[in-house]
Amino acid sequence: MTEPLAPQYTPAAIEGPLYSWWQERGFFRAAPDAPGEPYVVQMPPPNVTARLHMGHGLNDTTQDVLVRFERMRGKNTLWVPGTDHAGIATQNVIEKQLAKEGLTRFDLGRDAFVDRVKAFVAETGGEIIEQLKALGCSADWERTYYTFSPDLSATVREVFARLYEKGLIYRGKYIVNWCPRCLTTLSNEEVEKEEKSSSLWHFRYPLADGGDSIVVATTRPETMLGDTGIAVHPDDPRYQGMIGKMVALPLTDREIPIVGDSAVDPAFGSGAVKVTPAHDPVDFEIGRRHNLMTIDVMTPEARMSQTVPERFQGLDRMEARKQVVAAIQALGLLVKVDPHTHAVGHCYRCNTVVEPRLSDQWFVKMAPLAKPALQAYHDGKLRFIPEFQGGVYAYWLENIRDWCISRQLWWGHRIPVWYCQSEGCRKTIVAREEPTHCPECRGHVIQDEDVLDTWFSSWLVPFTSLGWPEKTPSLRAFYPGSTLITAPEIIYLWVARMIMSGLEFMGEVPFDTIYLHGTVRDAQHRKMSKSLGNGVDPIEVIDRYGADALRYTIVSGMSVGTDLILDTADLDTAFAPGRFFANKLWNIGRFVLGHLEQGARPLAEVDLAAAPLADRWILARARAAIVEATAHYERFRFNEAAMTVYRFLWSDVADWYVEQIKPRLYGNVPGGETARAVAAHVFDIGLKLLHPVMPFITEELWRRLPNSPADASISVSAWPTEESAPADDLALLEFGALQDLIGAIRVLRADQRVPPGQTVEVAFANMTALARALVSRDGDTIQRLAKVSAIHDDGTPDLAGTTLALPDGPIVVALRHAAADPAKECARLATELARSEQLLAAQLGKLANEQFVARAPAALIEKERERLAVLESQVETLREQRRALGCPA
């Protein structure tokens, strides 16, 4: 471990080995009986077929930041990882593979298909886990669960059986969302609504008695073939006489009744609604109330079925739509077509337009589960960040609808329901273990063909991942968990349901804090997606710039509740902040470690009272960084935390402290030992504060610090506290003044184009006590850092000076350097004078405002008075300079 560090940081060389070492040493393992308050995070389980994308990058980096922070703070930290068998998504992947071979799942048959999926998962299912490791995720991988493992499958059955026994699971015929491509139902939450501009077609239906007619409006003309009634509002005067009459449904030979139903809005369209109970949830309810027939006019693939006139049979629904409209028009019954935009449901997995369809399905009765979940929120047991997301959660629960959990898929947990086949028995058996025969009549039983919604296993993971229903030590120690970190888009699909299942089966909410982060978008603010091709591959970024650079960029670009925008066109630029910072850090490390070969004394052994200003100052800055960064991490303001540490390490440590101690380290001068001790100490603090964000480089550098215990990891080292660095307000004030003095001289040099190599003489006037003290004690620092050969305390202002506000008053700083051109200098001074006079006038006005003086806090007024003094001095200096130069008035 003593090879010299290269000038350029090459992350690829260190990240892999470090991760392997972390794993071997088991730093991320959480034992139920380990000391410390438990801190538990459930990782949103990625789909087994998934490859890491930026969404994971954002989500898992955020979790890892928090987990590493809490682990270092001494909590018994557990991050539970897992993968999701992802019913529809995974089945689709395999079906696509089959399609390439010219096959469908039906060609293989159910068992062979499931075997094929299993083989695929066995082969590729671990990829995403390896990618998460490349990202640096410090999960307890030994606990990695799989939602379709035998263990978790057993818990799914257990939960199904318990809910069924409690009367919370039922089977029924309702209108459900049907994806004609996936050939399965979807829950309401799995349907994504999209605004589409379309048409509202008005059809005239003649009454059966031949006299009158009635106009109906529809957005789905093809469903008219399944109309079994017409509904009007019972109080609508236009249709009062029509209720009860029959309509001759065009294109068919059916006669359907006109019914009165208050679900109809008289103000919309014509005020009359065609009722298609098999294809619309509202129509279904109307149909039920009025005993209308249901005619399913479509096949599962959304083609027109045998129930419609022959000319339309077999047509795709969209084609049928066109032809029905044409046929109606040919009959002279098309009244008008209005443009109309409305929300159309799409399958969340394949984006096909979802068809509402009457079907026999299994449901979970949600109201009894929602009630305690809502109560927990109102009782303050759930904290949402950002806060407003709590309202989103509550609104959904208040308007909860039953959950359709059966899926017509082959990949997933088969529904644990068997039906007795004997005539006269027909019992429905719900069982935890597969029954061999009907317990009632010993008849032959067959299992329900359907599988469960994927989310029916993932809504249980906060406790099933810990061994439930067994009361394992892990379950006892780590339930309930702490923080859930995820994207707002799965509040309903996952978060709310976990809360409900947690309350139902464990009696407690599964986590107390829900942190919802934004979405990763491209430069045009579009969501990253495969179809748009605007994605960034995090693995590519890690290979090129390192996981730390990726993580730093993610963290610093993300604030609470906002999206993360990444320019996908230019990765070099997009990840520059992280890359640059990692390199800077590496070089601070090279410098500091290079001077610590003989070791560093612990800070406790250093006489700080006797230490130079810079040492006391950097320790005070370290303390401020500790306090600030810790507060930011605690409040989920990770970008602010990152910025705080960045400023500490780059601006304070690198730009000032390192520059300041160089003479003490290079030259064999007294104080070198103190400088080494302090440098080692503040670098240790900086690395620790940064470790949650940039775990690899901080580990690599930290382990090389002389005072880091051998074979220890920064990831389990103690988080710095206020005790780690002494406060020193005087040092902050004095060093700040020193920085201001050096800064003022640098500005003068640059303004006057003094060549960088050339030293200058500086004249101070109006010296304050602080300035005098600094010049006499730290004059050498000023000389070195501002390239000054001599400092004069002139008492009179010189050419080309500037006024500087020190804490104890304004002083004048000037260069003893001939101004190039008196005329130019006069012009420059005139501009500056004008500006200063303006500011002075404004300041005088402000302080003349009686209201302000009466009401503003005293400290503020004091500051305003100080500023007035500076401005007055500035104006005076500029005037004197102009006089000295003989400038024209």
Next chain:
RNA sequence: GGGCGAAUAGCUCAGCUGGUUAGAGCGCCUGCCUUACACGCAGGAUGUCGGGGGUUCGAGUCCCUCUUCGCCCACCA
């Protein structure tokens, strides 16, 4: 249709309980290969804080309103 979020430098964003001259990174300009780092150092420019109105001694910050983007929810067919 209802609800929510956002609008600050060319770009991405900070600015938390109203209070100095509104900040950072990237990009840009000037000068530097100063023995940790040119992925760097020093200096610099750039903002009617989306528009309008209000509250206040004082508003980027609070209130109202409008505009523009984005998100979520919803059974007006």
